[in-house]
Amino acid sequence: MRRGALLLALGLASCLRGESHEVELGVENFFYQTRPSLLNLGNVLGLKDQEDLLRATFHGKEVWGEARVVVSGYVETQLGGGSTPTWTAREAYAQYSFGPGVSVRVGKQRVDWGSGLAWNPTNRIEPPKNPLDTALEEQGALAARVDMVPAPWVGVTFLAAHSNTRPGDLPFPVPGPTATIGALRARFLVKDTDLALVLSGGTYTHRVVGVDVARNLGPFAVHFEGAVTQGSDLLPPRSDTFFPRLVAGFLETEGTTSYSLEYFYNGDGWTHAAYSAYRESLPLTFAQSVDPTLPAPARQAASEEYLTLAGIPYAGGMGLRRHYLHASWSRGELMGRFGLQAQAVWGLSDSGLVLTPGVSYEAKDQMTFDLDAVLLLGASTSEYRLGPIRSALAARVRFFF
């Protein structure tokens, strides 16, 4: 209700015509097949064999001189089953710039810092990324952000945020606490190299000290993003232990073709033994939660424990294992208005594979159509096969005004 009111108020504000304005309306359909899986034993998530979500999306931006208001969100309903439409604001913020040196942004906003393309270990501000959202339209965090540029080669960002610790964009609810986060990021441009230092911490979040480096090397834009995180997103929490996370990769763009490769080391990830123990604990705990020979309180405790365990893969959004590879390729202007793209995430620790091929079509200057498939492949014991979703199809039509 509060979210809807905020969206409505900012939407109305954005209709007060500024000196420049943008409006984007869209329709998204997210169709996916479900299977019984270790994270949904006994179908505790209440999923059908085939789920079909329909979303009407809105994005608006209105600019008055140094001030701007940005609102984006969607209304979602489930096709074929009497669900009630729900409103979600992805972003709703106001920004004001005091010349080129200082700007202030307040409201629900995306932060999106870090040079990593698929993983950003220095950014633990927003709700974790939904790995199935191929359009990367993440939800923002409620935050106040101040950007200062004291000199052309240095920029400092102060941020205070109130953020969900679970992905908000999954087709099923994943409950979790709300974190209060403070962050400081200083970014430098030194000898044609981007260098950023990040500090963040707060309640229901981990302390992070990070560094981010990017520069051009021949035809490539190469990047390295690393962070040390205090405490684990996985079990046990190990709150006094520091875990490194490192991302290194490159991007090359030439003409309308681009490709990238990125390696991610997740120091927080489980070893083979720990992961096997986790997989084995899921059916055992679930069996206890439905065991009629146990007293009701014990069954209830087991049920809660099962849901906690099943929520772990979504806790940090950084993965359960240690080594990953991400590759992407895209090519635009094929046969005029078509574009092709493909992404793959390969879990090197367990041979899991997520493939996301897609096609885009620009019908006119004011309209685009995207169709993406999500295929969760690889070893049956891999983390990508834990969840109830096996494959999905996402279709988006967007109109720009």
Place this chain on the structure above:
Amino acid sequence: MSSPLVLLLAVATDATAILQKSQVAVLGETAAYTLRMVVTRPGKPVRTVEMKGLKKGDDLGLVRFTSPPKERGTAYLRNGNSNWLYLPSAEKVVRVGPKQNFAGGDFSNGDIFRLSLTRDYVATVVGEEAVEGVPTLHLELKARDRTVAYDRVSYWVRNDATFFPVRSEYYTLSGKLLKTLVVSEVKPLGGRSRPTLLVMESRVDEGARTEIRFLAIEDGLTLDDRLFAPNALERGE
């Protein structure tokens, strides 16, 4: 009497001075501008985009798309040898390499932003020629090192006090002609006469061409260097 070495140096200096004057003939040292870019590809629909840009010296450049609506907000920033692209849909700033064609056309990022030909190339005057009826000076530009986009550029400027650029030909290390640029339509814009139309034609992809037409130019502005900081892109400004 001057020695041959002194004469050679004098000719080289003249060529550099001519090149310097020619470079600021279209856009001044510091400028704000609006342009329309039309990209033509054989068998594909013509693509038209409009953008607003800022330029300061040889190293600082910022361009934001204003049209068509689906590309609005996309921005390119150049600061020294670094290029970044801002993707509004992802609200993400991505560092990009130097080879990327600017906005999918035939101009490279270097053509748009790397405006310091005098720094990247050694220029010599090789003769006087008429190009499409216009008396010109023909300059040969040789890359100082291999970090620049082209090994050699043939460059024609008007043989008068304006030194307006007229035509350029861009060659690879192997001597292959990659593309040609024709600069034309001299008319008053932003308080003075200047060429307002740049047409780049690919010599590799037959029929591929990109046209840039300046719609508005304001020279001599005082622009804060902080406008060209990567943080400004992150804020979506």
